[in-house]
Amino acid sequence: MWLKTLLSLMLTLTLTLLSGNQAGADELTYLVISDQAEPFQIVDHDVSQADPEHKGIISDIIYASLKESEVKLTTLAYPFKRYILMMAPKQTPRWISYGSPAWLTAHGEEAQNKRLSKNKLFDVSHVLVTKKDSAFTVNRVNDLFGKTIITLKGFTYPGLDRYIKAGLVFKVEVNSHESALKAVETGRGIGFVAMKCRALYTINNTELDRNDFTLVDFAKVIAPYPIHISFSDAVPEQLIEQVDQKILKLKQSHRIDEIIRAYIGE
Structure with a gap:
């Protein structure tokens, strides 16, 4: 009898752990820079709303890339320095944001630019x-x-x-x-x-x-470079691949071009 009870407890524990891991795999935190990243990330602090509205070129692309997925996305905005600190694994294990291979430095910003989408979103000059x-x-x-x-x-x-x-x-x-x-x-x-x-x-x-x-x-000093979606190390490779495929579709349908024009008028 005790063996049957032990096996039952082990099965319950295993299922609980699997359930917890699956729940975590389906959750992402979208990290936003407040007040310095417009028009990539725009935080609209409308006093009539309980929570700020998040929009912008990067925000619109990320929301569109996850629109048909089962991922639960939580958006959090911070001043730039804290935004970088929040990318630490102990602070935010599974996050999504944006970065560029051109920004890799030795000053602590590597997390934002270390794990990038395969497909770039666009180039900036x-x-x-x-x-x-x-x-x-x-x-x-x-x-x-x-x-x-x-x-x-x-x-x-x-x-x-x-x-x-x-x-x-x-x-x-x-x-x-x-x-x-x-x-x-x-x-x-x-x-x-x-x-x-x-x-x-x-x-x-x-x-x-x-x-x-x-x-x-200013191209003679800073050459144009690409912008990508970036991910924390804990984001599953399968999810990154799904986002990459969605980015490709958004580019092929010219949806990303439409989003950019909506914010800068060109």
Whole structure:
């Protein structure tokens, strides 16, 4: 009798563990950067709503890629530094977000960019946003030596960071894209280094006048690079493959192009 009881208990425990593992496999946390990642991730703090609305290019793509799955997705937003900290396995075991192979650094941001989707979402290009009456051009990185540029706190600038670290290029750091563009207006630097899509979105969605700025091509310093969906190490490979296939379908149907145009108008 005791053997039968023991086997029954072991079977119950095994089923419980399997059930728990399956439940975890079907749950993901979507990590969002609050207030610095527009138009990739937009947190709309509408006072009439109990919870903020999450939208943006990356958010819309991630929601679309999981729409027909059985995954329970929880969205959480944090300031950039805490966003990176929340990617630690003990903090958030199974998360999804976005990253780029161009952002791999030795400064603690590897988690965001270490495990990326096979299919890229799109490529981004950079510009130097200057005052309209500025005649400054960038033909090589040396053109920036001895100059002060405006950047975002905590962000990585491939092709530029090492010159800033070496003291060849100076920087003024600000907390948001709108603050950066206002810093351009007040002459705190020769210009703001930004992704073109982010600069256009900010200008179009604030009281700033597009005609007050010039977008100087910055490809000679920061070459265009791809954006991917990123995953924590604990996300099952099968789920990543499902998301990858959905991304491919979204690209083939031009849905991703439509999402981008909806936010930046190009």
